[in-house]
Amino acid sequence: HRDLHRLIRRQRQMCIRDRSIVYGVYSRLAGSAANAEYGTEAVRSARLILSMMTRDLRSAYLGRGKNGAGLYAFISEDAESESIPQDSIHFTTALDEAASDLSGAGSVFCEVSYLMAEDSETGKQVLYYRRSPLLDGDVLSGGRQFILSRKVAGMKISFVDENGEETGTWDSTEGEKKGLLPKLADIVLYIRSGENGQIDLFGTRAMVERAGWQ
Numbered sequence: 001h002r003d004l005h006r007l008i009r010r011q012r013q014m015c016i017r018d019r020s021i022v023y024g025v026y027s028r029l030a031g032s033a034a035n036a037e038y039g040t041e042a043v044r045s046a047r048l049i050l051s052m053m054t055r056d057l058r059s060a061y062l063g064r065g066k067n068g069a070g071l072y073a074f075i076s077e078d079a080e081s082e083s084i085p086q087d088s089i090h091f092t093t094a095l096d097e098a099a100s101d102l103s104g105a106g107s108v109f110c111e112v113s114y115l116m117a118e119d120s121e122t123g124k125q126v127l128y129y130r131r132s133p134l135l136d137g138d139v140l141s142g143g144r145q146f147i148l149s150r151k152v153a154g155m156k157i158s159f160v161d162e163n164g165e166e167t168g169t170w171d172s173t174e175g176e177k178k179g180l181l182p183k184l185a186d187i188v189l190y191i192r193s194g195e196n197g198q199i200d201l202f203g204t205r206a207m208v209e210r211a212g213w214q
Contacts, residue, residue, distance in 0.1 A: 041151070042151055042191045042192070042193035042200060042202075043193075043202070045149055045151045045152075045191065046189050046191050046202035047202075049127070049148065049149055049152065049189060050187060050189065050202065050203070050204040050206075053114055053187055053204075053206065054204060054206040056091075056093045056112050057091075057093075057185055057206045057207075057208050058206070058207065058208065059093045059094040059095075060074055060091050060092065060093050060181055060208050061092050061093060061094055061109060062074060062092070062172055062179060062180070062181055071092070071135040071136070071137055072092040072109070072135070072139075072172075073090070073091065073092060073137075073139040073172050073173050074090075074091040074092070074139075074170060074171075074172040074181055074182070075089070075090045075091065075139055075140065075170065075171050075172065075173065076088065076089045076090075076157055076159070076169050076170045076171070077089075077090075077115075077169070078168060078169055079116065081116075081125055081154070084125070084153055084154035084190050084199075085154050085155060085156035085188075085190070086116035086125055086154055086155065087116065087155050087156055087157045088113065088114065088115035088116060088155075089113065089114050089115070089157050089185075090111070090112070090113040090115070090130075090139045090140050091111070091112060091113075091139060092109055092110070092111055092112075092135065092139060093109065093110060093111075093112055094108070094109055095108045095109070095110055108133075109135060110131055110132060110133045110135075110143075111130070111131070111132040111134075111135065111139050111142065111143060112129070112130065112131050112132075113128070113129070113130035113131075113139075113140070113145070114127065114128075114129060114148070114155070115127075115128050115130065116128070116152070116154060116155055119147065119150060122150070124150070124153070125153060125154065126147050126148075126149065126150045126152060126153075127147070127148045127149045127152035127155060127189075128145055128146065128147055128148060129145070129146060129147075129148040130142075130143055130144065130145040131143050131144060132144070150192075151191050151192050151193075152189055152190065152191060152192075153190045153191065153192050153199055154189075154190035154199075155187070155188070155189055155190065156187070156188040156190075157185060157186070157187050157188075158185075158186045159182035159184065159185055159186070160182060160183055160184035160185075160186070161177075161180070161182055161183060162180075162183050167182075170182055181208050182208055183207070183208055184205055184206065184207055184208065185205070185206045185208060186203065186204075186205050186206075187203055187204050187205075187206060188201055188202070188203035189201065189202050189203065
């Protein structure tokens, strides 16, 4: 985490539209035209995915469903394959059109997941995205799931709580984090950025801005 935070401090000015910080780590692209083009596409993919994840995390929400049934959750899972992190994250978030009125009758929520899993066509680990409009108390499954990017070979997610303490996992359904959202999420994507299997790392620190609304 120390290296991650040093990179964040050094590149504090590299802000993109969603106010998160994007940085590249271990850039090893060769000078060939093919790798240069591949690398440009890798950067573009990383920016789009990190922007999407940051947007959803900003609107993460915990609450209680009708009749006291818990329908909202924020859960991460740790995994690793061939020394590359294969983390996943699953949570309830407010849809864009409802984000400004979470407490009103017109509020709309959905479950989302960003998860690493095997691509049945290639056998490689890739990044999937899941979205479900049905809040059924199971934030880990349901809805529609599809490949978000085949360029992502791995993903590492860690969190910072309201006391500034870092943790590698989060589960709002049990333990000391029950009923709580993190304040920050550090996300690192392992991107396939060359024709010869090169991996570059791109990341962001995303604020969970609606943490106080849980």
